[in-house]
Amino acid sequence: MEEPEPRQSQTRRRRRGWLVALVLASCTPRGKGTGEPAVPPPPRLGVEQVARLLPTHVKDRQDWARDVLAALEVEELAPTPPAVCSVLAVIEQESGYQPDPAVPGLPKMVRARLEEHANKLGPVGRKALASVLEGRTAGQKKTFDQRLSAAKTEKDLDRLFRDMLTYYEEEYPKTYAAADLASSLFGSGRLEDLNPITTAGSMQVSVRYALEKEGEDADPVRVREALYTRTGGVRYGTARLLDYEAAYPEPLFRFADYNAGVYASRNAALQAQVSRLTGIGLVPDGDLQLYDKQGEPLDEDSQSLKALLVFRERYAPELSERRVRRDVEKEKEADFESTDTYRAVKRVYARETGESPAYAQLPKVTLKSPKLKGERTTAWFARSVDARFQKCQARYRAMAPK
Structure with missing residues (x-):
């Protein structure tokens, strides 16, 4: 008796199906009984082809291509033009092909967050915060305050917070009168509590999602460090974008989901x-x-x-x-x-x-992030990514054999 297919395999098979359906959706059905040739299976792209789909200004094109293909392989998804272009469009939108993108105004952003917490305890809180920022990690010449002023990327900030947490746990005077502030700032051991950067890497994937993807025993430090690499950012971002089945009639709605959930x-x-x-x-x-x-x-x-x-x-x-x-x-x-x-x-x-109910529509969500200048919405994000997706598809059609 044949054993039933595992639930995980069923899910992966269905997800492969939606990508095939996406390719065939714009094709006129043909095949047996129609007198016309059957629709061929969707093409599978290789490294050279994917590299040619990237914008011309991108450096390390083949390395990016390899990482995209590797990420799709991990998810057991065929490297079809729609799948590849979906991933490339998000990378371009979120980071412009930067593994660890710089965040404008990062030091000011973080200081405001720290001071907001310190002000809750009044003058004592502000004094305690200044004391913590004057500290430095063993072997480091720069104080935490100086490192914060020089921080440019998410990785800079993440490592700074980890060092500050360690400093508090190992060095901060237990008898200090305002230790309650330090406890409220760093005592939970969770970088997310104060770190305003909750997404990271070339695809700006949620750190929380990446940790959940790795499971309960995941090492938060290892996962965060991986997100700041080209390979890791693409790996987690591709999973977040494609690792679920949905009967969306076009990629636009999946792009909206990437932003809104x-x-x-x-x-x-x-x-x-x-x-x-x-x-x-x-x-x-x-x-x-x-x-x-x-x-x-x-x-x-x-x-x-x-x-x-x-x-x-x-x-x-x-x-x-x-x-x-x-x-x-x-x-x-x-x-x-x-x-x-x-x-x-x-x-x-x-x-x-008397109408057929729509399966999907763009969510109405106003985006709030210290990384954004001005008001943006999920609809804006989805349409911007979709425009990049369409350009990628056009590049593929231009290079495909006639």
Whole structure:
């Protein structure tokens, strides 16, 4: 008796399928019974071909190409033109092909964050912060304050915070009157608590995602250091971009998800449909629940969840409130589409409006980051990446054999 296919293998097979579907989506179906030749399988690109898809100004083109192909191989995804161009478009958008991109105004940004925490303790807090910044790591000539002033990249900042944490743990006087400040600043042992840089590398992938990808036993230092390399940044960024299945009709929505969160585009469409059915105004941001800074769901009901409960009462009383709440917990999974709640919304929307419910729409999210100048949105990000994707596709068509 043949053993059932492991769930992980099924998931990887389905993800390979969406890339094949993406290539074939723009083709007219042909094949057996049509009298026309069958559609050939999508081409698989090699190092030389991928290198030619990069913008002409990029240095180390073949090295970038090798890293992209290696990252796709790890995810068991075929190196098709859409897959390769998707990754290249994000790299170009996020860093311009810089493994450890510089962040303008980084020292000022971090000082403001530190001073905000110190000011909570008043004059004593500010004195304690100054004392900590005057310290230096053994063997280092520059103080932490001087190193902060000279910091230019995410890696500079990350290493500075690690050294400051070590300094506090090993050197900071335990009897100092304002030790409470140092404890609040560095005592948790989590760089993320104060570090304003939460994404890193050439694809600006979430550090939290990279750690989760490696599992519970991951070494945070090793993962962060890997993100600052060309190979590591591409590896984690490619996984974040492509390591989930979604029936998006075009890459634009996956690019939006890269910015706003997995399945944000799918969920934004559902929010818009629930809003129309119930008359409750919702911002289609792609989140059906409320989340804390670590990405964990809060106990408080979101407006989207409240609207779904109204939808249940009005259109789908066969659904229990408990069922709706349980289904919403799956909003970051592919299986959410198989839930009674998701299906009910789609079914009722089609019946009440006479329209086919959209699978996805661009989420409405305003981006807030110290790295950005001016107000940006997820829609802006997705369209900017998509424009680069289209140019990459055009380069491929120009070099493909006629």
